[in-house]
Amino acid sequence: xxxxxFSYDFPHRHLVSVADLNPVDIQIIFERAAHHLAxxxxxxxxxDVLRGLTVLNLFFEASTRTQGSFEMAGKRLxxxxxxxxxxxxxxxxxxxxxxxxxxxAAMKPDIMVVRHSATGAPQFLAExxxxxxxxxxxxxxxxxxxxxxxxxxxxxxxxxxxxxxxxIVGDILHSRVARSNIGLLNILGAEIRLCAPxxxxxxxxxxxxxxxxxDLDEALTGCDAVMALRQQRERMSGGFVPSEREFFxxxxxxxxxxxxxxxDVLVMHxxxxxRGVEIHTKLADDPEKSVILDQVESGVAVRMAILELIGANxxxxxxx
Amino acid sequence: xxxxxxxxxxxxxxxxxxxxxxGGVLIEGGIIAQIGTxxxxxxxxxxxxxxxxxxxPALIDLRCAKEPALTxxxxxxxxxCAAAMSGGFGTIVLAPNARSPLDKADGFAGxxxxxxxxxxxxxxxxxxxxxxxxxxxxxxxxxVRGGAVYAGCGDRPIRDTRLMRRLLSYTSQFDVWLSCRPAxxxxxxxxxxxxxxxxxxxxxxxxxxxxERIAIERDAALAELSGGKLMIDRLSTAAGLDALRHVxxxxxxxxxxxxxxxxxxxxxxxxxLDSAFRMDPPLRSEAxxxxxxxxxxxxxxxxxxxxxxxTPFDDKGEPFALAIAGTLSLETLLGAMLGxxxxxxxxxxDALRVLTSGPADLLGLPQGRVxxxxxxxxxxxxxxxPWVCQPDGFASARGNSAWSGRRFQGxxxxxxxxxxxxxxx
Numbered sequence: 001x002x003x004x005x006f007s008y009d010f011p012h013r014h015l016v017s018v019a020d021l022n023p024v025d026i027q028i029i030f031e032r033a034a035h036h037l038a039x040x041x042x043x044x045x046x047x048d049v050l051r052g053l054t055v056l057n058l059f060f061e062a063s064t065r066t067q068g069s070f071e072m073a074g075k076r077l078x079x080x081x082x083x084x085x086x087x088x089x090x091x092x093x094x095x096x097x098x099x100x101x102x103x104x105a106a107m108k109p110d111i112m113v114v115r116h117s118a119t120g121a122p123q124f125l126a127e128x129x130x131x132x133x134x135x136x137x138x139x140x141x142x143x144x145x146x147x148x149x150x151x152x153x154x155x156x157x158x159x160x161x162x163x164x165x166x167x168i169v170g171d172i173l174h175s176r177v178a179r180s181n182i183g184l185l186n187i188l189g190a191e192i193r194l195c196a197p198x199x200x201x202x203x204x205x206x207x208x209x210x211x212x213x214x215d216l217d218e219a220l221t222g223c224d225a226v227m228a229l230r231q232q233r234e235r236m237s238g239g240f241v242p243s244e245r246e247f248f249x250x251x252x253x254x255x256x257x258x259x260x261x262x263x264d265v266l267v268m269h270x271x272x273x274x275r276g277v278e279i280h281t282k283l284a285d286d287p288e289k290s291v292i293l294d295q296v297e298s299g300v301a302v303r304m305a306i307l308e309l310i311g312a313n314x315x316x317x318x319x320x
Numbered sequence: 321x322x323x324x325x326x327x328x329x330x331x332x333x334x335x336x337x338x339x340x341x342x343g344g345v346l347i348e349g350g351i352i353a354q355i356g357t358x359x360x361x362x363x364x365x366x367x368x369x370x371x372x373x374x375x376x377p378a379l380i381d382l383r384c385a386k387e388p389a390l391t392x393x394x395x396x397x398x399x400x401c402a403a404a405m406s407g408g409f410g411t412i413v414l415a416p417n418a419r420s421p422l423d424k425a426d427g428f429a430g431x432x433x434x435x436x437x438x439x440x441x442x443x444x445x446x447x448x449x450x451x452x453x454x455x456x457x458x459x460x461x462x463x464v465r466g467g468a469v470y471a472g473c474g475d476r477p478i479r480d481t482r483l484m485r486r487l488l489s490y491t492s493q494f495d496v497w498l499s500c501r502p503a504x505x506x507x508x509x510x511x512x513x514x515x516x517x518x519x520x521x522x523x524x525x526x527x528x529x530x531x532e533r534i535a536i537e538r539d540a541a542l543a544e545l546s547g548g549k550l551m552i553d554r555l556s557t558a559a560g561l562d563a564l565r566h567v568x569x570x571x572x573x574x575x576x577x578x579x580x581x582x583x584x585x586x587x588x589x590x591x592x593l594d595s596a597f598r599m600d601p602p603l604r605s606e607a608x609x610x611x612x613x614x615x616x617x618x619x620x621x622x623x624x625x626x627x628x629x630x631t632p633f634d635d636k637g638e639p640f641a642l643a644i645a646g647t648l649s650l651e652t653l654l655g656a657m658l659g660x661x662x663x664x665x666x667x668x669x670d671a672l673r674v675l676t677s678g679p680a681d682l683l684g685l686p687q688g689r690v691x692x693x694x695x696x697x698x699x700x701x702x703x704x705x706p707w708v709c710q711p712d713g714f715a716s717a718r719g720n721s722a723w724s725g726r727r728f729q730g731x732x733x734x735x736x737x738x739x740x741x742x743x744x745x
Contacts, residue, residue: 197461198489198546214493238482241490242450242457246425250461 010309013317016122016135018144018183026148026188032305033152033298040076040301048078050311055079056109058125059136060086060116065271065296066136066145070113073303077311082109097121098128105129110314111307114138132310140174140235146270147180149302151188153295154225157266162189165262167219169195169251170229170278173202174236177270178229182208195219195251199240200231216251223261227268228253228278244277254280258289266291324348325739326364330375330700335673336689344375347696350738355692368734370700374668377676377688378410378697378735382470382577383445383499383553384628384650385417387717395630395717397438400650402715403628404440405743407650408732410697411680411687412440415499416447416472417629423447425462432467439742441687441697445472448487448498454478460491469683470497470551475600475645477535479505484539488548497575497682499551500539502560503601507531512641513602514557518587524641529608532560532601540567540574551682552576554627556601558611564620575682576620578612578674579627580649581722584656585609589722595636596722600645613660617670623679626653634711634719647722651714655728658703662729668703696739705731 010028012020021029039045055074059067067083074081084104095103097116101124104112111132114122119141126133137143154161166185172178172194185192192210194201205212213219220226231240231247241247258265267279267289275281284290325347332343332355346354346364354360361367381404387394395403404412414435416422422444435442446468450456452475460471471491478484478500491498511527513519519526536552540563543550555561555576564576581599586606590597597603615621629646636643649656657675660666680688687697709726711719735743 198493199486203545238486239456240486242459242461246459246461249465 010313013132013310013313014126014134015144015306015310016126016133017142018147018180018187021184021187023187026151026184029148029302029305029309030152030155032308033301034156036304037156037298037301040297045076046078047076049308050074050077050079053079053111053311053314054109055081055111055113055307056104057081057083058086058104058112058114059084060114060121061137062087063115063136066115069296069299070136070303073300073307076300077304077308079307079311097124101125101128105131111310132314134306134310137176139176140179141176142180143176144180145299145303145306146177147184148306149295149298150181150227150268150270151184152302153268153291153298154266156294156298157291158224161185163191164224165191165193165222167193167195167223167226168229169216169219169226169253171200171231172196172205172229173200173240174232175229181227182210193219193223197241197251217257217260220257220260223265225266225268226253226258226261227270229270230272230274230278244274248277252276252278252280253283255283255286258283265289268292268295270295323365324363325366325368326359326361327368327370327375327698327700328359328361330370330373332690333374333376333668333672334690335669336377336677336691338669339690340669344370345690345696345698347739350696350740352690352692352694352696355690372702373733374701374703375690376672376699376701377690378699378737379408379654379675380411380679380685380688381409381626381628381650382413382623382679382682383415383625384412385415385420385630387630388420391632393717397435397442399715399717401438401440401442403648403650405735406715406732406745407652408654408699408701408735409650410441410699410735410737411685412442412650413469414442414444416445416452416474418452418474421447421452421474423450423452423458425459425466428463428466428468439737439740441737443467443469445470445499447471448473448491449478449483452476454480454483457483457487457490461494464494464496468496470499472499472553473501475501477501477503477505477508481538481542485542485546488543488550489546492546492548495549497549497551499553501553501601502532502535502539502555503527504531504534507534511602512598513590514587514604516587516605518591522593527602529557529559529604532557533563536560536563536567540570540572543574544570544572549573550575554579554582554601554625555612555621556582556604557608561611561615561620575622577623577625578616578621579625580653580656581627581647582609583612583616583624584659585722590640593640595638595640595643596647596720596724598636598640598643598645599647599722613665616666616674621674622682624657624674626650630716630718631720636720646720648711648714648716648718648720649723651716652709652721652723652726652728654701654732655707655709655730656723658730659728696736698736699732700734701730702733703730705729707731
């Protein structure tokens with residue numbers, strides 16, 4: 001059933017978790033993202049659908065690409081974008097998160113884009129401030145825009161993500177990207193495989209609706225796409241694998257190993273990438289297989305779609 | 321090996337099948353081709369009449385040590401092999417220890433290939449942590465790819481519970497055993513004896529037997545949590561055995577080995593503070609020893625190991641409490657084990673099971689049994705021949721033996737590996 005056959009508008013004022021989305025919401029996001037993707041390739045990128053709205057980029061963890069991507073998305077839609085680098089701010093002077101939230105809310109922004117090292121921080125800020133919140137990564141919990149841009153990148157190539165076999169390999173235990181992707185790909189009906197050493201898998205992973213592997217060659221068999229994840233050293237305590245080279249020998253993606261996968265397999269990575277650890281440098285740069293830069297491009301388009309859809313709902317509420 | 325050999329008229333003892341009766345084997349191309357009393361002898365190039373002898377699978381040892389290469393007068397691969405052959409071993413596994421931690425992935429595959437060139441099948445385990453320090457995981461995956469047959473923690477237990485969990489979890493993906501000494505690091509720190517009347521009277525650092533029980537319960541709980549395969553390395557007390565029985569009721573993979581020293585010696589042997597009896601784990605009480613022997617009979621012990629440990633000085637050079645732990649035992653293990661059989665403490669089948677099919681099954685090896693299609697790794701034993709243990713006559717380069725001067729009954733006549741006789745004094 002296409003969307004034209006019934007009346008349904010994107011209902012959300014926040015994007016905190018992929019679990020809040022249904023397949024139609026995702027379709028709406030992808031349609032708008034496709035529009036922006038095309039527009040971003042022209043010299044005439046700028047629109048003013050968000051004119052008058054202020055987007056606050058609130059990054060309690062260091063980020064360059066995600067923050068830049070959101071900033072570019074907001075600016076291309078005509079919003080006023082303000083970056084707060086919270087890593088060296090009042091939070092480090094002992095202010096509680098609720099006080100920070102109230103202070104920032106008093107400046108009357110409209111949308112807060114939040115990254116925080118603690119699971120649940122975006123939800124917490126949404127509840128305390130009443131503002132629209134977009135989760136740009138909370139601890140090891142969720143990174144919904146990354147999952148959306150990953151599936152959008154694949155849908156641009158394939159049309160449909162449902163029914164495809166997708167492998168996520170690497171540090172799944174510490175990865176919010178993996179958690180959001182598993183949630184979203186399940187909603188979209190893809191077949192999900194996970195591959196990692198047992199030390200880098202959550203203990204209840206067999207309940208996640210995925211097939212779990214410890215042998216990469218076996219896991220790659222017949223895969224349509226494979227996503228490599230880096231080891232999140234900043235979230236690790238003690239050693240989970242003996243060395244980077246052992247990890248590469250056992251779990252690193254190479255051209256040879258991809259021969260077990262589908263001939264048109266696509267290789268993805270959310271970045272930042274550690275060449276020679278989770279992916280062979282030649283594979284990362286292979287334009288036939290790697291869609292890593294497409295993911296970055298899709299990122300801006302998907303974030304534009306989300307800000308635009310949320311912005312429209314903010315205006316609707318203001319009118320009401 | 322292309323010649324066809326037959327061994328006839330023996331008492332064929334094969335623990336894997338439970339057979340103990342008259343019989344023989346026909347060997348073709350290093351493989352056992354026929355078994356029984358009616359062999360096709362026309363095909364045989366050579367016939368060995370083994371009347372009055374026991375024919376059994378060659379022994380398998382899961383834990384022995386050589387000394388680091390270039391150690392002056394040290395136990396080399398050559399002397400270790402010679403000791404193994406004369407002790408009746410067809411397969412031995414080098415295990416990591418402080419002097420030779422086997423923790424480097426570089427060159428591991430080359431070492432494994434080199435060890436495979438010897439007549440005796442020499443395999444190697446790998447160290448589970450870097451330098452066996454119990455702090456950082458070693459490159460277990462690369463070493464398993466290089467031929468390591470299990471991962472071992474060395475002589476000391478893993479103190480860090482979180483690391484132990486991760487080791488069990490990490491090794492589970494390779495389906496290899498993690499072998500760990502069962503002792504609580506703090507309770508057993510610096511201990512050289514069991515906490516007992518004797519150790520209290522002579523005033524030496526000692527550990528309570530429950531140290532072993534606490535460790536087994538901890539490690540078994542972690543194995544259950546992580547899905548890892550836990551090998552209890554050198555079970556030595558009745559308290560530890562109780563814990564093993566208790567955890568075996570749960571859903572986990574667990575195996576237990578016992579060193580020959582703990583099956584045949586006790587703390588009274590160390591009563592004179594002779595450094596030869598300084599062992600790791602320390603020698604236990606007679607009640608502990610008897611419980612372990614019964615556990616061999618009941619099938620609760622998977623393998624008896626030599627824990628063969630050459631040390632630089634034959635007399636160990638230091639008094640008991642300071643001496644290096646360990647004893648040579650490859651050349652005396654069978655004699656000591658047959659002693660238990662002669663004393664009616666063990667049946668011959670049970671004694672041989674933990675030295676052949678028991679360890680073979682733990683590692684998934686095809687040898688360790690007299691079966692058609694299995695490698696022709698066999699020993700001929702004179703079960704009654706008396707002899708006296710004299711370390712001067714050992715093939716080993718060293719002489720530190722806890723059985724020095726002991727009288728044994730039963731000796732290896734031939735050791736055959738892949739159909740070739742390697743030892744025939």
